[in-house]
Amino acid sequence: MGENKMMHGFFFEPKELRPVDNEKSPKLNEIENRPGYYKWWANKKDFRMILSKLGADFDTIIRENVVECFDEFYCVYVGIAVKESVRSRINWHVNDKHDKKRVEKGYLSTLRQTISSIVANNQLAKKETNDFIDRLKVEVFYSNYEINSIEAKTEIEKIEKDLIQAKLRVLNIRDNEHPSAQSMKKTLQKLRKESKAKALE
Numbered sequence: 001m002g003e004n005k006m007m008h009g010f011f012f013e014p015k016e017l018r019p020v021d022n023e024k025s026p027k028l029n030e031i032e033n034r035p036g037y038y039k040w041w042a043n044k045k046d047f048r049m050i051l052s053k054l055g056a057d058f059d060t061i062i063r064e065n066v067v068e069c070f071d072e073f074y075c076v077y078v079g080i081a082v083k084e085s086v087r088s089r090i091n092w093h094v095n096d097k098h099d100k101k102r103v104e105k106g107y108l109s110t111l112r113q114t115i116s117s118i119v120a121n122n123q124l125a126k127k128e129t130n131d132f133i134d135r136l137k138v139e140v141f142y143s144n145y146e147i148n149s150i151e152a153k154t155e156i157e158k159i160e161k162d163l164i165q166a167k168l169r170v171l172n173i174r175d176n177e178h179p180s181a182q183s184m185k186k187t188l189q190k191l192r193k194e195s196k197a198k199a200l201e
Contacts, residue, residue: 008070009038009141015134017094031087035152036142037159038086039068040077040111040171046135047074050170053118053191054184061168066180068167073137077111077171080160083148086140094133098126103199114171114188117195124199 016027042050048058061067068075081089093109098116102108103123116122116129141159145152164172168180176185 009139012090012138012140014094014136014138017090019095028087028091031090031140032142033085033087034142035081035145035147035156036086036140037078037080037156037163038090038141039075039139039163040079041073041137041139042076043135044072044074046132047076050076050118054170054187056170056184061180064180066168066178075167075169078160078163078169079111080156082153082156085147086142090138090140098129100124100199103196111171113192113196114173117188117191121191121195122198123192123195
């Protein structure tokens with residue numbers, strides 16, 4: 001599965017990870033309490049929309065074969081969990097309170113900051129952000145090392161760096177030196193700055 005034959009992990013639907021009747025989702029507990037890394041995948045329609053907002057052309061990106069994809073889903077973001085479990089990290093991305101204080105203090109999930117900036121140009125747009133996240137898929141990979149260990153940090157940070165350099169991850173900003181990302185990264189940084197200012201008006 002996947003044109004570049006990369007190893008695949010365990011897939012989860014974000015909407016299944018949300019609380020049900022104020023109780024933590026049982027599906028969330030299926031994500032193991034271990035360090036690791038994860039990939040977020042967008043469908044073709046949403047991937048096209050992201051590229052459009054970032055001033056890039058879908059057909060050009062596909063022709064250049066710089067994005068990781070499978071079954072018309074496209075990997076848009078790579079993240080890691082070293083000081084905490086993958087479960088905690090995914091829970092932060094999916095179930096963040098997403099209020100004005102968290103936007104102001106910079107506590108909002110980095111992925112949520114980015115998505116809210118793209119879909120609504122306003123980092124307070126919780127519903128629009130949740131709706132978009134619920135259309136994504138998240139793929140989880142685990143490390144065999146202990147949480148917050150030197151070994152986990154060394155292993156996982158290297159994997160993250162290699163993944164970001166190997167293929168275009170359009171929503172990653174930090175350490176994203178992929179040649180195809182440079183113009184998009186500048187646009188995304190500008191969008192995030194504008195959308196935070198709008199949220200705090």
